[in-house]
Amino acid sequence: MLKALFARRHQGHRTIAYPAGPAQLPELFRGAPLLDPEKCPVGCADCANACPHGAIEAGTGDQGPGAGTRLSLDMGKCLFCPECAGACPHGAISFTNDHRLAVNRREDLIVRSGEIRRLAAPLDEARRSLFERSLKLREVSAGGCNACEADTNVLSTVGFDLGRFGIQFVASPRHADGIFITGPVTENMRLALLKTWEAIPEPKIAIAAGACAINGGPFIDSPDVHNGADGLIPIDLYIPGCPPHPLTILDGLLRLLGRLEE
Amino acid sequence: MTRTFSLICLRNGEAVPVASVPLLPLEQFLQDIIDATDRGWRVASCFGVPTDAGATLWCLMAAPNDGLLGLMRTEAGMAFPSICRLVPQLHLFEREIAEQCGITPEAHPWPKPVRFHHPFMPSRKGRENVVGDSDYYRVGGEEIHEVAVGPVHAGIIEPGHFRFQCHGEEVFSLEIALGYQHRGVEEGFLKGPHPKTLFQMETIAGDTTIGHALAYAMVMEALGGTVPSARAEIIRAIALELERLANHAGDLGALAGDVAYLPTASFCGRIRGDFLNMTAHLCGSRFGRGIVRPGGIGFDVSERQAGEILDRLTAASDDLENAVGLLWDTQSVMARFEGTGKVSQETAREIGLVGPAARACGIDRDVRRDTPFGIYGVSPVTVAVEESGDVFARAHVRWREAEASLHFVAEQLRQLPGGASVKNTATPAPDSVAVALTEGWRGEICHVAITDGTGRFARYKVVDPSFHNWTGLALALRNQQISDFPLCNKSFNLSYCGFDL
Numbered sequence: 154m155l156k157a158l159f160a161r162r163h164q165g166h167r168t169i170a171y172p173a174g175p176a177q178l179p180e181l182f183r184g185a186p187l188l189d190p191e192k193c194p195v196g197c198a199d200c201a202n203a204c205p206h207g208a209i210e211a212g213t214g215d216q217g218p219g220a221g222t223r224l225s226l227d228m229g230k231c232l233f234c235p236e237c238a239g240a241c242p243h244g245a246i247s248f249t250n251d252h253r254l255a256v257n258r259r260e261d262l263i264v265r266s267g268e269i270r271r272l273a274a275p276l277d278e279a280r281r282s283l284f285e286r287s288l289k290l291r292e293v294s295a296g297g298c299n300a301c302e303a304d305t306n307v308l309s310t311v312g313f314d315l316g317r318f319g320i321q322f323v324a325s326p327r328h329a330d331g332i333f334i335t336g337p338v339t340e341n342m343r344l345a346l347l348k349t350w351e352a353i354p355e356p357k358i359a360i361a362a363g364a365c366a367i368n369g370g371p372f373i374d375s376p377d378v379h380n381g382a383d384g385l386i387p388i389d390l391y392i393p394g395c396p397p398h399p400l401t402i403l404d405g406l407l408r409l410l411g412r413l414e415e
Numbered sequence: 416m417t418r419t420f421s422l423i424c425l426r427n428g429e430a431v432p433v434a435s436v437p438l439l440p441l442e443q444f445l446q447d448i449i450d451a452t453d454r455g456w457r458v459a460s461c462f463g464v465p466t467d468a469g470a471t472l473w474c475l476m477a478a479p480n481d482g483l484l485g486l487m488r489t490e491a492g493m494a495f496p497s498i499c500r501l502v503p504q505l506h507l508f509e510r511e512i513a514e515q516c517g518i519t520p521e522a523h524p525w526p527k528p529v530r531f532h533h534p535f536m537p538s539r540k541g542r543e544n545v546v547g548d549s550d551y552y553r554v555g556g557e558e559i560h561e562v563a564v565g566p567v568h569a570g571i572i573e574p575g576h577f578r579f580q581c582h583g584e585e586v587f588s589l590e591i592a593l594g595y596q597h598r599g600v601e602e603g604f605l606k607g608p609h610p611k612t613l614f615q616m617e618t619i620a621g622d623t624t625i626g627h628a629l630a631y632a633m634v635m636e637a638l639g640g641t642v643p644s645a646r647a648e649i650i651r652a653i654a655l656e657l658e659r660l661a662n663h664a665g666d667l668g669a670l671a672g673d674v675a676y677l678p679t680a681s682f683c684g685r686i687r688g689d690f691l692n693m694t695a696h697l698c699g700s701r702f703g704r705g706i707v708r709p710g711g712i713g714f715d716v717s718e719r720q721a722g723e724i725l726d727r728l729t730a731a732s733d734d735l736e737n738a739v740g741l742l743w744d745t746q747s748v749m750a751r752f753e754g755t756g757k758v759s760q761e762t763a764r765e766i767g768l769v770g771p772a773a774r775a776c777g778i779d780r781d782v783r784r785d786t787p788f789g790i791y792g793v794s795p796v797t798v799a800v801e802e803s804g805d806v807f808a809r810a811h812v813r814w815r816e817a818e819a820s821l822h823f824v825a826e827q828l829r830q831l832p833g834g835a836s837v838k839n840t841a842t843p844a845p846d847s848v849a850v851a852l853t854e855g856w857r858g859e860i861c862h863v864a865i866t867d868g869t870g871r872f873a874r875y876k877v878v879d880p881s882f883h884n885w886t887g888l889a890l891a892l893r894n895q896q897i898s899d900f901p902l903c904n905k906s907f908n909l910s911y912c913g914f915d916l
Contacts, residue, residue, distance in 0.1 A: 156744055157678050163737050164682045179692060181699030181714070205610035232614060234705055235713065292571040296596050298912050299573055300621030300702045303665075306571045310684030324569035341531055341546035341595045341915075342574055345566045371614040377532060377599035395704065396621065 168314045172413060176252055176400050183233040183248035184401075188266040190224040192245040203240030206230045206364075206373070228254060229262040229367040232395035255392045255405025259383060262367070262391055273390055275411030280356050284330050285410050287319045290360070291329035291353060295346045296378055297336030301363035301396040305333065308399055320406055326350075331358035331389075335396075337365040337378035338385060350386050358409070362392040362402060370395055418454065420447045422476060422485025427786035430637035430849035433865060436473075437487045444489035445498050448474055452502050455479030457767050459852065460861045461508040462876045463516040465536045469493045470516040473876075475850060475863055482786045484850060497523035504767030507882060515601075517541065525552075530594035530915050535602055546597075547576050552590050554580035559587070562897060566595045573911035581897055589892040589900075591885055596915035604875035608635070608843070617704055620879055620913030625651070625658045626855030627877070627913075628707035630862040633788060633851035635709035638843035638866060644834030647711035648789040649827050654694060654706045656820040659856040660731075661690035663817040666908050667739050670810050673902040674751040682738035689731040693724050711837035721828045728828070732821045739814050752807035756891035756903035759804060766886045770858015771816065772907055774800045775808035782854035796823050809906040843870040855880060857910065879913030 169177065178184070190212070198211035208230035212223050224245065226237075237246050255273045256262055264270060275281050294302050308315040309322060323329050326349045338346060350359070361382045364370035369380035382388060392405045407413040421437045421444075439447065448458065456476045463470035469492040476485045497520035499506040509520040510529045517539025520526065531546040547566065560581055566574035574595040580588040600619060604612060616631040617624045629651055636643060643651075668683020691701035698706045698714040705713040716724075742748050758768070763776035773780050781798040783791040799815035801808035843866050851862045858880030867873040888907045892900060 157741055160678060160682070160737050160741055164685075164734060167685050179695035179699055179701075181697075182695065183699050205614060232704070233700075234614065235699075293567055294571070294573045294596075296598050296912070297573060298618040298621030299910065300618070300624070302571050302573065303622055304701065307684070307688060310688070311681050312685045312688050322571055336596070337598060339595065339597055341597050342566065345574065345595065349567055371611055371618050372598045372600075372603070373611075375599040375603055377597055377602075395618075396702065398701070 167311055168317075169312060171400065171403070172407060178250055178252055178398065178400065182250055182252070182398065183235065185249050185251040185254060185270065186226045186228070186231070186264050187247045187249050188224050188226060188264060189245045190266050192243040193224060194243070197243070199240045199242065200237040200246050203236045205236065206232055206371070209237055223265055225263050225265045227263050228393040229259060229391065230364065230373070231393065232364055232371065252398050252400045253404050254394065254397070254401050255390055255408060257390060259367070259388070259391060262393055273405055273408040276358065276389065276409055280358060281411050283356065284358070285412070288331065288406070288410060289321050289323045289329045290331050290333045291326045291349060292322050292333045292335070293346050293349050295334060295336040295342035295366070295382070296339035296372070297363065297365060301335035301365070304396045304399050305335065305362065305402060308403060313399055313403060315403070318407065318412065326352035327354070329353050329357070331360065332386070333360045333362060334366045334382045334386070335363050337369040337372045337375070337380060338382050339378050343379060343385070346382070347385065358389045359386045360390040360392065360405070361388045363397055364393060364395040367391050367393060419483065419485055420451050422447070422451070422487050424483045424485050425850060427484060427782070427788050427850065427852050428633040428637050430844060430847045433846045433848050436848060439487055439489045441489045441491055441495060444472065444474070444487060445496065447487065448476070448505070449498060449501050451476055451485070452504070456485070458502070458504050458508065459484070459859065460863055460876055460878045461505060461512070462863070462874070463491070463512040463518065464865065464874045465516045465534070465539075466490070469518050470512065472512065473863070475861065477786070484786060484852070486848065486850065491518060494519040494521050496521050500524060503765045504883070507886070528594065530597040532594070532597050532599070535605075546594050547592055549592070551578045551592070552580070552588055554587050558582055575911050579892075579897055579900075584896045584898065586892045586895050586897050586900075589889045591889050593885070593911060593914050596912040598912070598916070600916040601875060601877060604872050607872045607875065613708070619877060619916065620910040621702055622662060623658065623855045623857065623860070623879070623910065623913065625654045625703045625707060626853050626860045629655060629789075630851040630853045630860050632707050632709045633853070634849045634862050634864045635840050635843065637849040637851065638847055638864065638870070639709070639840035640844070641710050641838050641840045643711045643838060644836070645790065645832050646834030647836055649831060650697075650712050650716055651707055652790045653824050653827050654697060654703050655853070656824045657690050657694045658703060660817055660820050660824070661687050661694070662856040662908075663813040664690060664735055666905060667742070667810060667813060669905050669908075670752075670806070670902065671742060671748065673905050674748055676742070676745060676748045679738050679741050682734065686731055686734050686738060689727065689734070693727055693731075696720060696724055696727070708837055710840040711835065713837070715836040716831065721831055725825060725828045728821065728825055735817065742810070749807065751902065752810060753803070753805060755806040755899050756895060756906060757803070757805045758887055758891050762890055763804065763887065766890070767883050768887045769880045769883045770854070771809055771812045772858065772884050772887050774798065775812045776804040777802040782852045782859050786852055788851070788853060790827070794823070794827065796820070806902055806906040845870045857881060857908070858884065877916060879910055881909040881914040884909050885914060
């Protein structure tokens with residue numbers, strides 16, 4: 154018993170200061186992409202060709218005659234690997250340290266230069282007032298590789314202490330206000346996912362976390378997966394990443410509840 | 416000297432021409448598996464490549480003592496005699512061959528689907544598969560009740576279905592039905608490597624990104640005749656050990672949580688993150704995405720980074736020792752750990768357990784030492800073995816392994832040699848077969864690639880350690896209290912997606 158008390162003292166208080174304090178991310182963390190098509194020579198598509206996931210559309214756009222489509226990056230397909238940035242000799246694509254990536258609409262995941270990224274807005278007033286201070290989520294892994302699952306689980310440890318925001322992952326869909334989906338939705342999990350969704354009482358919310366749940370991730374177009382939950386369940390929050398950093402997930406959840414402003 | 420039967424012997428991370436692999440008559444192929452396993456060889460991988468007549472069966476075996484790997488093949492028709500009553504470790508491999516190739520292991524005692532998908536050859540499509548819809552083993556009697564759990568579980572866990580046959584609290588039998596996570600991984604590798612292949616390798620089991628990516632890199636290097644620099648090999652090994660540390664730390668905490676010992680549960684949940692963040696310090700991803708690349712590494716490590724990780728490692732090492740040490744000193748924890756979920760050494764050998772689960776049963780087996788890859792040949796790690804085969808043994812093995820990994824990583828970080836981070840890999844050699852084994856945190860990861868005449872994958876076989884070990888969990892539950900299931904389950908902590916592929 155005494156040893157446990159000494160251990161408690163040794164381990165100290167370790168909950169992060171965020172969101173009151175700054176978000177601490179790894180130096181090499183690849184967050185929101187930064188596009189600078191002004192650096193693109195006409196006709197160059199090195200980045201799009203280097204992307205194994207089909208997330209990039211090359212183009213210089215708006216730069217006079219002959220310019221085709223605008224350079225864009227779909228964060229829903231992006232695995233935030235360093236391939237495109239490494240392939241671009243002109244520095245037109247890079248990744249910032251910005252972990253705020255979650256959005257409400259699928260199309261808002263497409264990043265174009267010159268456009269301000271539209272971060273997730275709060276839920277409609279009816280649901281927001283219900284869930285703002287107490288949100289219970291049922292997680293379903295539908296083909297997830299256990300990375301999204303692990304970095305969602307970590308939110309409930311002392312490090313992130315999700316409970317302080319009134320958010321909790323619960324065991325039964327009957328106790329839940331919403332579903333939190335990871336994985337590309339395998340054919341073998343489709344029914345279980347839909348049944349879990351149906352078992353959650355209205356009003357409810359749906360969250361797709363990770364590249365797989367948004368668009369199939371590394372397994373996009375495999376005949377055994379459904380390319381994510383889109384089209385099966387109406388999604389209120391898309392959290393990109395492979396997997397999303399825990400702070401990206403936390404940021405998305407707090408924004409959805411209207412608890413983060415900037 | 417070890418008798419090698421008809422097998423062609425090769426090293427870990429070696430490629431040989433397909434033509435050099437003995438093509439045996441079916442009967443001799445099966446007899447050799449029976450004889451070799453009798454003499455302590457183990458089946459590392461056994462799989463089929465569909466052919467017009469049926470399938471070519473391949474078997475990769477590991478010798479008991481001297482680090483030999485042996486490979487052989489045979490041509491089977493639409494059926495072959497099941498030998499898994501004699502070689503229980505083949506049980507799931509035979510079912511997998513049946514499902515993937517659409518051929519029949521005759522007289523198989525439990526011929527059920529493994530993952531509920533169609534065979535690789537569409538023409539052999541049988542009945543419509545509905546996942547989980549199959550016969551389950553049942554115990555009769557009025558006082559017996561059945562408990563069915565999953566696919567969706569209570570926590571944030573991957574899906575699987577568990578059927579318990581219980582008498583009161585006591586579990587007579589547990590049957591585990593998986594396949595819910597099946598993403599078509601191996602089928603997707605056909606005719607590869609594709610641009611996406613590497614990223615799929617990294618997510619075969621996302622918590623074992625380094626382990627699987629490393630096996631893939633070894634396969635590509637073997638087929639392309641590339642030798643990575645010592646520097647790259649060391650950084651890969653550091654990443655592999657950090658992966659082990661994160662998972663061992665997290666699971667020791669979760670084991671504490673399952674016996675309601677909250678101090679260690681709470682401390683370790685955070686300490687696991689410290690190790691993940693060290694990996695992220697190397698490459699930006701907490702799961703090591705992008706570190707391992709065929710030919711070397713995707714991210715080099717600066718002197719400053721190495722120093723910073725070393726500092727963090729020292730702090731995390733103190734915290735982990737402090738947190739885990741509480742377990743062994745707390746009687747209420749030890750009372751739940753000791754004697755729970757016991758697997759005998761004999762059973763473990765028969766079903767071919769790997770990794771910490773095997774070492775906890777007194778089986779001294781570790782790829783890093785037995786068939787060393789990368790830097791482990793010159794910088795060996797200490798292999799931890801326990802005898803009791805229970806939850807305590809599995810927990811204690813993992814703690815001792817974590818200690819060894821801490822020591823290993825610190826030592827490697829202090830003496831990083833110079834060298835290229837990545838070398839170009841040539842196109843894969845045609846008509847060849849390459850074999851790569853690594854020791855992931857769950858145990859032996861085995862990749863076998865067979866190339867066609869143009870150097871594309873005619874077959875890429877992945878065996879996650881979970882494929883060997885799920886049977887171990889089912890057997891550990893026999894005659895246990897059903898309330899001890901979560902504890903036993905966590906002591907194995909197997910991968911669903913790694914199994915389901």
